[in-house]
Amino acid sequence: MDTRTSICSANNGDMIVTTPTTPAVMTINEFRDWARLSRTRIYEEIGKGSLCAIKVGRRTLITTEAARAWLESQPAYGEA
Numbered sequence: 001m002d003t004r005t006s007i008c009s010a011n012n013g014d015m016i017v018t019t020p021t022t023p024a025v026m027t028i029n030e031f032r033d034w035a036r037l038s039r040t041r042i043y044e045e046i047g048k049g050s051l052c053a054i055k056v057g058r059r060t061l062i063t064t065e066a067a068r069a070w071l072e073s074q075p076a077y078g079e080a
Contacts (some may be wrong), residue, residue: 008017022064024064024069025061028043028062032064034067049062050073051070052070
């Protein structure tokens, strides 16, 4: 995911800072980088039903909402 920020000048000379929008979906590799998990663990989580994924053609994608829901469902350290 690209986290670069761009700065451009408006017609009146004011500076406008823009940031990229949050993507609606992540590939398995993008989710792996975001969650710091192995691909095997991600597919295990999908198989258990604790992480929702969608298929678009041959691609497996994880929505940003599903990623956040999965993260929030994880127990706090020491609760497991």
